[in-house]
Amino acid sequence: MRARVRITLKDGILDPQGKAIAQALGRLGFEGVEAVRQGKYIEIELAETNHVKARAQVEDMCAQLLANTVMEEYSVEVDG
Amino acid sequence: MRARVRITLKDGILDPQGKAIAQALGRLGFEGVEAVRQGKYIEIELAETNHVKARAQVEDMCAQLLANTVMEEYSVEVDG
Numbered sequence: 001m002r003a004r005v006r007i008t009l010k011d012g013i014l015d016p017q018g019k020a021i022a023q024a025l026g027r028l029g030f031e032g033v034e035a036v037r038q039g040k041y042i043e044i045e046l047a048e049t050n051h052v053k054a055r056a057q058v059e060d061m062c063a064q065l066l067a068n069t070v071m072e073e074y075s076v077e078v079d080g
Numbered sequence: 081m082r083a084r085v086r087i088t089l090k091d092g093i094l095d096p097q098g099k100a101i102a103q104a105l106g107r108l109g110f111e112g113v114e115a116v117r118q119g120k121y122i123e124i125e126l127a128e129t130n131h132v133k134a135r136a137q138v139e140d141m142c143a144q145l146l147a148n149t150v151m152e153e154y155s156v157e158v159d160g
Contacts, residue, residue, distance in 0.1 A: 004086075006084075006086075008121065008123065018122075021145070021146070024145055025141055030140070031127070032127030032128050033124060033125070033126060033127075034125040035123075036124050037122070038120065038121070038122050039120075039122070039123070040119075040121055041087070041088065041118070041119040042098075042116060042118050042119070043088065043116065043117040044113060044115070044116050045114040046113060047111070047114055048112050057110065057112075060110070061105055061108075061110060064108055065101070065104055065105060065108060
């Protein structure tokens with residue numbers, strides 16, 4: 001199964017990379033950009049074939065390694 | 081509207097970050113991790129309210145700034 005993990009900074013945590021992207025987009029002439037947040041995206045191919053177990057395994061991976069849960073939050077999607 | 085952009089290395093481009101994550105997960109005792117790819121995730125809040133225009137604008141942003149289209153591919157989701 002393939003899991004897709006999105007890791008973003010929690011609301012209220014400053015995101016200088018996102019700010020830099022927003023400014024660069026403005027300089028390139030893109031209008032109406034109100035906010036940008038940059039995070040990480042991780043795709044994991046798992047041998048596990050049970051959907052529920054795969055999700056639980058990936059949530060463990062996030063909590064233990066992939067995300068810094070003090071500053072970051074994560075969301076996991078699992079598909080066939 | 082909020083756009084969510086996932087940027088990943090194209091297939092065939094080496095991904096040492098992903099390899100490092102896969103190895104670290106193995107050392108932590110996670111079994112059955114077949115492959116890991118790391119990419120970027122960007123959320124953009126747009127003033128644009130037209131779904132089609134918002135998507136076109138964000139695809140332009142990807143091509144011009146956010147992704148290195150030689151090595152990376154991107155996917156864009158737009159929601160209300």
